[in-house]
Amino acid sequence: xxxxxxxxxxxxxxxxDGPWTDERMTDLARAAGxxxxxxxxxxxxxxxxxxxxxxxxxxxxxxxxxxxLGLERSGRVEILSGSELxxxxxxxxxxxxxxxxxxxxxxxxxxxxxxxxxxxxxWQRTFSVETSRMDRPARRRAPLxxxxxxxxxxxxxxxxxxxxxxxxxxxRGSVRVTADDGVRMVxxxxxxxxxxxxxxxxxxxxxxxxxxxxLDGRAFFSVRSGDMPFSVLTPSATVTVLGTSFGVESRRExxxxxxxxxxxxxxxxxxxxxxxxxxxxxxxxxxMGSVPSSPDRVDAQAALDWTRLLFFRSTPISEVVSRxxxxxxLRIAVDPSLAAVLVTGTFERDREALDxxxxxxxxxxxxxxxxxxxxxxxxxE
Numbered sequence: 001x002x003x004x005x006x007x008x009x010x011x012x013x014x015x016x017d018g019p020w021t022d023e024r025m026t027d028l029a030r031a032a033g034x035x036x037x038x039x040x041x042x043x044x045x046x047x048x049x050x051x052x053x054x055x056x057x058x059x060x061x062x063x064x065x066x067x068x069l070g071l072e073r074s075g076r077v078e079i080l081s082g083s084e085l086x087x088x089x090x091x092x093x094x095x096x097x098x099x100x101x102x103x104x105x106x107x108x109x110x111x112x113x114x115x116x117x118x119x120x121x122x123w124q125r126t127f128s129v130e131t132s133r134m135d136r137p138a139r140r141r142a143p144l145x146x147x148x149x150x151x152x153x154x155x156x157x158x159x160x161x162x163x164x165x166x167x168x169x170x171x172r173g174s175v176r177v178t179a180d181d182g183v184r185m186v187x188x189x190x191x192x193x194x195x196x197x198x199x200x201x202x203x204x205x206x207x208x209x210x211x212x213x214x215l216d217g218r219a220f221f222s223v224r225s226g227d228m229p230f231s232v233l234t235p236s237a238t239v240t241v242l243g244t245s246f247g248v249e250s251r252r253e254x255x256x257x258x259x260x261x262x263x264x265x266x267x268x269x270x271x272x273x274x275x276x277x278x279x280x281x282x283x284x285x286x287x288m289g290s291v292p293s294s295p296d297r298v299d300a301q302a303a304l305d306w307t308r309l310l311f312f313r314s315t316p317i318s319e320v321v322s323r324x325x326x327x328x329x330l331r332i333a334v335d336p337s338l339a340a341v342l343v344t345g346t347f348e349r350d351r352e353a354l355d356x357x358x359x360x361x362x363x364x365x366x367x368x369x370x371x372x373x374x375x376x377x378x379x380x381e
Contacts, residue, residue, distance in 0.1 A: 007031055014045050019270035019289035020236065025252075036216075039252060040203075043214040043233040046269055059098030069095050070109045176203040179217075183308065183350075188213070191224040197306060200250075220247045220307040222346075223262075237286035238272075240265045245346065246278075247304040258283045258303045260311050260346075266292045280313065310347040310356070317341045320360060321378070328353035331375045338366055338378060 009031040013024060020042060029038040068088050071080060080088070088095075099105045177186050179196035186194045186202055189209035194202050200217025204210075211230040223230045225243030232239040234250035237257070244262020248255065257266050259278040266284050267275040274291035276284055282295040283303055301311050301323070310327060312320055320343045321332045327349055341364045347356045354368065354376075361368050361378055369377045 010041065014041065019268070021289045022253075025235075025288065035252065039216065039235040040214070042235050042269060046233055046238060059094050059101065065091060065095065066105070066109065073109060174203045174205050176201060178202075190226055190230075192230060193222045195220040195222075195307060195309070197308070215248055215250045218247070218249045218306055220304065220309060221245065234286075236269055236288040237292070238267050238269065240267075247307055249306070253288045255286045256283065257286075258298060258300055260300050260304070261313060268292055308349045310349055312343045312345050312347075314342045314344055317343055317364065317378070324353065324356065324360075328356075331373075332357070333375050333377045335366070335377070335379045337380050338364060341366075 010028065013028045013031060016024065025035075025038055025042075028041065029035040032038045032041055065087070068080065068084055071077075072088060077085070099109075177184065177196065178201040179199060182198070184196045186196060188194065188204070188211075190211055192211075194213070194215075196202055197218040197220075200215065200219050202213055202215055202219060204213045211226060211228050212233065213231070214233045216234070219232075221230075221232065221241075222245045223241050223243050229240045230243075231241075232248055234248065234255040235252055236250075237255040239246070239248060239255075239257055241262060241264045244264055245260045246262075246264055247258045247260070249257075257264065257278065259280055259282055261280050264278050265275050266278065266286065267273075268286045268289075268291050270289070271291050276292045276295060278284060278295050281297055281300055283298045284292045284295050286292045300313075304311065310323060312323075317334055317338055321334055324330065325332055330353055343360060343363060345359070345363065347359070357368050357376065357378070360366075364378075365381050366378045367381055369379055371377060
């Protein structure tokens with residue numbers, strides 16, 4: 001098994017606040033050993049942080065509750081107020097279940113105790129004054145100390161836990177699939193599919209599939225509906241959906257998302273609150289360190305030409321025929337009685353033209369016929 005240890009510099013860069021700027025990514029690449037490893041770490045980091053937040057919220061309403069438990073276990077019950085002790089009593093069962101379900105919480109609680117020791121030492125060095133004039137204000141600082149200590153330790157809970165989950169996920173291993181040349185279809189455990197193009201790679205954690213994948217390169221996704229959101233992580237963005245089809249083009253500096261059907265939410269790495277929602281036929285771009293661009297209307301077929309697919313969504317049969325003629329160099333005539341028919345479907349351009357036409361004809365209750373001059377006709381059944 002390869003070495004899964006993260007260096008102190010790597011962890012420091014992961015925990016650093018702010019967006020993933022070029023400078024920060026360069027520093028992370030240096031610490032991690034390569035730009036590719038840095039990109040994988042960023043994607044895993046954001047996935048771990050989101051996963052931990054979601055799991056934690058199932059058991060613990062507020063991360064600050066963990067601070068209360070950590071302070072109690074470190075022997076600092078005296079600095080807890082009566083209401084805080086009552087709060088601990090009321091949620092202790094939930095906290096115990098959380099610790100059983102999320103092993104990383106044990107590390108978090110131990111870290112809180114260490115942080116409390118460091119905080120006490122720093123506080124004493126900063127505010128311990130011998131003069132009687134300063135003693136009284138120092139005593140009045142006790143409530144301030146209580147507030148500041150909780151704020152400092154609560155802020156570290158999510159970050160520390162996410163690193164713990166990240167390390168656990170790395171130890172658990174991951175599945176990685178690469179389209180070495182051309183197109184590779186991947187069917188995931190939930191029935192969703194990913195069409196990888198030209199060297200793109202897709203990875204996800206081993207074990208029970210959590211509907212979170214990491215993409216490097218180009219892929220077109222068809223996502224099955226499910227109780228859990230489906231997320232695609234890239235170095236610069238997170239795309240979250242419930243059930244839809246969309247294309248993602250991931251490069252180191254930029255991610256482009258084009259939606260064909262359904263709805264997707266797109267957020268920049270480091271800016272989870274600056275989220276935009278796409279409607280079918282819309283596109284957004286996320287540049288590293290920036291929020292997503294405002295959605296703009298595009299021709300999905302043209303914008304996703306690299307997928308080598310043909311997309312029809314309630315498309316008039318005349319337009320379908322026009323696209324098929326262009327794609328396959330055919331002459332196709334449609335019976336006037338079919339003029340009002342709309343077609344919905346996704347087809348591989350590599351398929352034989354007559355196969356695609358046969359599927360379209362079946363969908364619109366028609367049949368395919370050929371004339372002596374080479375024209376293909378769609379006629380009503």
